Amino acid sequence: GQSLEQPSEVTAVEGAIVQINCTYQTSGFYGLSWYQQHDGGAPTFLSYNGLDGLEETGRFSSFLSRSDSYGYLLLQELQMKDSASYFCAVSLQAGTALIFGKGTTLSVSS
Amino acid sequence: NAGVTQTPKFRILKIGQSMTLQCTQDMNHNYMYWYRQDPGMGLKLIYYSVGAGITDKGEVPNGYNVSRSTTEDFPLRLELAAPSQTSVYFCASSDAGTGWGYTFGSGTRLTVV
Numbered sequence: 485g486q487s488l489e490q491p492s493e494v495t496a497v498e499g500a501i502v503q504i505n506c507t508y509q510t511s512g513f514y515g516l517s518w519y520q521q522h523d524g525g526a527p528t529f530l531s532y533n534g535l536d537g538l539e540e541t542g543r544f545s546s547f548l549s550r551s552d553s554y555g556y557l558l559l560q561e562l563q564m565k566d567s568a569s570y571f572c573a574v575s576l577q578a579g580t581a582l583i584f585g586k587g588t589t590l591s592v593s594s
Numbered sequence: 595n596a597g598v599t600q601t602p603k604f605r606i607l608k609i610g611q612s613m614t615l616q617c618t619q620d621m622n623h624n625y626m627y628w629y630r631q632d633p634g635m636g637l638k639l640i641y642y643s644v645g646a647g648i649t650d651k652g653e654v655p656n657g658y659n660v661s662r663s664t665t666e667d668f669p670l671r672l673e674l675a676a677p678s679q680t681s682v683y684f685c686a687s688s689d690a691g692t693g694w695g696y697t698f699g700s701g702t703r704l705t706v707v
Contacts, residue, residue, distance in 0.1 A: 488636075526698040575694065
């Protein structure tokens, strides 16, 4: 079977930096994606890593190590609006459907 | 630019009833997907399509059917609704041109009683 593991909850204060880890065991691997979902809303695409290394998009960065079957999402200068659930997702091949983790709930306090 | 549009947003069904969840995208994406999300859980793939006329099962297809007659539309049919199908249903689309990032619809919240 396919499995993605990420922490269920993370808490942090405004202005801090938080890292959400994701480890995966899958029958194949093409890339790792991250999605944000606010309560009651639709998931929105944050980032994608197909190759090892760091991808930076504003306050958010994502990292992938294919040899370790591991990635993380790094959120800097946290704001209250970053309180949401964050999902890692693996694609087994190009264009195949994503397999999602169970999500990490991030709570940002002032 | 509407993106992915799902209707209805909310629906209550009685056990044994049937319904179709509609999904339309205007981005000319070839790939479309249906996921369900139970409370506090991740998204589970029901069905997906890589183009008009082509569909395939995902992780949890039982009790559902799909069709893809056009690039734009990907309806999900529930036959003989059961309480276990109470969930939030998300439709999404993607394509290579967008780096495979999914665009999701706003979801349909379904309750079966």
